[in-house]
Amino acid sequence: MAEIAITIYSNPIFIPPLLSFLDSFLKTEDIEKEERKKIAIATEEAVTNIIKHSYENKKDKIIIVEIKFNKDLLSITLKHKGKSFSLDNNNIKVNINKILKEKKKGGFGLFIIKNFVDELEIGEKEGWKFYLLKKKLK
């Protein structure tokens, strides 16, 4: 089992170094490039959601990213102290025509996460809100 954690501020400037760190970790586990990309994209969407919706774009808050790899299961937990974000797993859909018509600029994030990992859980535990992303690999 491999396990590592990193703490970042809720500032988009820290997303690229976080993803580089994640990519380096996954390389050591021999995860293929295309899979690493999907994991990075899903992680970035979760971080962006936390910054935008939970911390309301405040840049000085804390996000803890815990990465665990056990046998063939990768778990990425993103912990924060911002606002709760509810998830209806059965209602994550994208209506592209509606988004275009209403000139919206969002609504894709959770949908992308759901498609690029096997499990997505959003919840609260021991005083921390969290996103838990799980993906079976190899």
Next chain:
Amino acid sequence: MSNKTNLKINKELRGDICIIKLNGSLNAYSSPEFEEELKKCINETPKIILDLKELEYISSIGLGVIIGYLEEIREKGGDIKIYIENNPVIKEIFEITGFPKIMSFFENLEDAIQSF
């Protein structure tokens, strides 16, 4: 070329078509820079091709910038077309979010140019 963020942006005018080539990551950090370049292009011409062959990552915020200007550009008589070749993960993101229902995708840049 711009390289303030982790995104490199190259713009090229071919006749009345603006080709924006993106290399790197189009994410929450770099999307404001992309949006600025897209707006400059729109001021020159509403016919735009996004060359995403070398794009490594695109986030929902990057998708939002593209779709956010699509109607405005079409109202001016233009369009945004996507050129993407040998880039399966990026193409998958567009496909799962339904973009091929509302935009044209090309695997050859010349075909994208000829489509205008």
